[in-house]
Amino acid sequence: MDKRKNNITSAQLMGLIISIQVGVGMIGLPSNLATICGHDGWISALIYGIIITAVIALIIKLMNRYNNKSLYEINKLLYGKYLGGLLNLLIVLYLWYSVCLCLRSYINVIHADLLRSTPTFVLCVFTLIPTCYLAWYGLKYVTRFAQMIYLSICFCLILFFLVFSDLRLNFLMPIAQSGIEGIKASFSPCIFAFLGYQVISVIYPEITNKQKAMKFAIGANIITTIFYVIMLLVTTSFFGEEMLKKSIYPMIKLSRSYRAPIIERMDVLFISVWLPAMAMSIAGYFSVTYYSIRKLLNLKKKVIHLIVFTLITILLSNVPKSISNIKIYTNIMTISGTIFSIFLVTCYLVSFIRKKGVNPHV
Amino acid sequence: MYKGIKKTFLLLIVIPFILCGCWDEVLVEKISFLTILGIEGAPQGNLEVTYGMPLIDPDVKGSRVEILDAQTNLLKMSTVSFDKRASKELLAGKIQLFLYSKEIAGEGRIAGINSVLERDKTNAMLTWVIVVDGSPRSLIHQSEENFKDKPITSTYVNSLLDRAVRSGNIIETRVFKYDLINMAPGIDNTTPMIKITDKSIEVTGSALFSEGKMVGNINVQDSGLLIAMMKTLKHKQYVYNARIPASAEETYSEKLSSAIHISQNSKKINISIKNNKPVVDIYLDLTGYADDYKWDHLNNQNEVIKVSNYVQEQLRQDCQKLIEYMQFKESDPIGIGDMVRAKHNSYFKSVDWHTAYKGAAITAHVKFNLIEYGDIQ
Helix, strand or coil: CCHHHHCECHHHHHHHHHHHHHHHHHHHHHHHHHHHHHHHHHHHHHHHHHHHHHHHHHHHHHHHHECCCCHHHHHHHHHCHHHHHHHHHHHHHHHHHHHHHHHHHHHHHHHHHCCCCCCHHHHHHHHHHHHHHHHHHCHHHHHHHHCHHHHHHHHHHHHHHHCHHHCCHHHHCCCCCCHHHHHHHCHHHHHHHHCCCCHHHHHHHHECCHHHHHHHHHHHHHHHHHHHHHHHHHHHHHHHHHHHHHCCCHHHHHHHHCEECCCEEHHHHHHHHHHHHHHHHHHHHHHHHHHHHHHHHCCCCCHHHHHHHHHHHHHHHCCCCCHHHHHHHHHHHHHHHHHHHHHHHHHHHHCCCCCCCCECCC | CHHHHHHHHHHHHHHHHHHCCCCCCCCHHHEEECCEEEEEEEHHHEEEEEEEEECCCCCCCCCCEEEEEEEECCHHHHHHHHHCCCCCEEECCCCCEEEEEHHHHHCCCHHHHHHHHHHCCCCCCCCEEEEECCCHHHHHHHHHHHCCCCCCHHHHHHHHHHHHHHCCCCCCCEHHHHHHHHHCCCCCCEEEEEEECCCCEEEEEEEEEECCEEEEEEEHHHHHHHHHHHCCCCCCCCEEEEECCCCCCCCCHHHHEEEEEEEEEEEEEEEEEECCEEEEEEEEEEEEEEEECCCCCCCCHHHHHHHHHHHHHHHHHHHHHHHHHHHHCCCCCCCHHHHHHHHCHHHHHHCCHHHHHHCCEEEEEEEEEEEECCCCC
16 A cells, blocks of 8 residues: 555644544434424534534544554454454445445436436446546545545535524524534434544544644534534524425525625536535545555455446445435435544553553554 | 656556546536526425526527426425426526515425535525515416516515615525524514516515414514614615604695604614513614605704704604514514523523514613714705
8 A cells, every 4th residue: 555645634624524423413403403403403413513522532542642653553452363353344344334335315406406407326436536536546535535525615614694683583483492402312413413523533644734633623613613604603593494404415505595786696616516525425424434444354456356346436435325214314424423432532541551552642 | 758648557547437527527508507597386285386597598489488387295396397398407506586475384384395405515505585576477477478678586586685685675594594593593584575567576575484384464664674683774875754743734735744764773682581571672773864845944953953863763663563563473584582591591491482483572762863964955
């Protein structure tokens, strides 16, 4: 494996985490939260954002204890060759599952909003062409492209500013009406929206300036949290919780509702700016999964491996057939992601008991 | 050599995919943009739908708009039916106006029909929702047949409505806004109202809704006052037709009235619950410019105060009358219910809002100052 092509900086890691989290996570978040906790979704996003920041800090601390080792190597040190190998396999399957589901969600948005007659399979192929191209060259190029997310976020913030005069702050009141129950119930959509931070544990050895990794990884989650909170405040005060409950993609509806001079259809512009961000979610998961498979199976860089991996991904992503079907698979991903996060925290605790290979460097 | 052949072969496979375009290709020359749509009731609960599409084909002479009528059970089915009769394929992405009859609005069917625009992302959600005093079908037909000196109906009405919004005579109601207000608890919709006369189409005011059904209407002057209580008249060109103090010998209308361009400084709404009844005080701070006033001494401070007080009392009375009318009709476009829901949530949950609104004590307090009177002393 060409080491340098996978080397990334902490700042690039930050862009990668934000793009994986925000790209697909934000699309359905406002409506999912409105269904569960009414107009208090922003409070849930804030609380879960803080919790996940703490989880990220623990993940980085775990990685720091093992100098230049990825989670796959750490698992073998902590749990032995066979159990460690099985856990590694499960992690790769989780990542692969995430690629397929993100791809399907992305295709669904394109299908519903842009190209209704174009077959899903064709959309999958064309979506994965640039992703494969980036993954072929390595993580460095994927993370460079991931910086596009800042542009997409800026565009969203401009849109929020433009609709500011139409916001009804009364729609956010009374604050915290859903109470603790609402926050507990919103666990699933919030966690799904934040998923993606676990990739740190896989690609950590590729970070060149590890001493800054903690700062940038936490920074990434803070940016995502702030963005989600602003987005939820704006969409809720624009649509009201009743309308939000009826929408599937409120952000696209928001862009459709703004009357832009000259451009007229703001939604078309929004989709064209947001598509690369969403595609980045897929590209991020895709390249990390491909990287993991190569690393675990110790594969040499060959086109055939990438093609086989891509074809299987396309086939699997076509399994969910409808939006309600995708929701079921999303729940599975949320549960798996939560288990994965708990597992990472457990690894950190176990590392104090089984100290084999522990070699703190930061 | 072998690698070169492989690359060429790969390129040959990829190029047809890229060049064939996509499955959703739309050629502008082959489609007709639907710009105006009229909906009224038909027998057996069906809809009488009228579509208007501008003709941009240079081969078609004498007609500017293609108009199609049909009776249907669903709006989408009418498109399917029209597709078999229209000269070109129909596309609703540029639709500007949804004209509903008063009957349809009164039956509370607007939100249900609007859902087609929300569901299909190719449709425009910024379409106007308008109630027609009369038949939308005859409005579209008559305007195309009789008003040759005016632009096509959709452009003409769209321009009328834009100007009416700027002059504070109607509240801007687009499809997305209508639908979200329709769903929000404690607030009701208003839509612009238009009617056709012999020589023109006229914006007559606003339709008032209660729980999704049209229950009444107000004229353009009252619509302006409603905007002052709902949002603000700031940056609007709202002109109030005021009566002015006159001496006994003055009997001509130009001596008894004044056109006052009103601007709004602020609005405040205080809400409290007393004796299980909402008590609402609406405070409006307005300023005015005398645009049309008899030759008189408006440079005299006493005269200005006298006129200001006189107009202030009229504005207060008009606002109060408007509030009473809206309470009588159980229509709450100001969103007092929404404010009660936000601030007194337990009370809001314990009552049927529209009944409580009818019995609420709502008082308008208006402060008015005439600050400009032009170049005449």
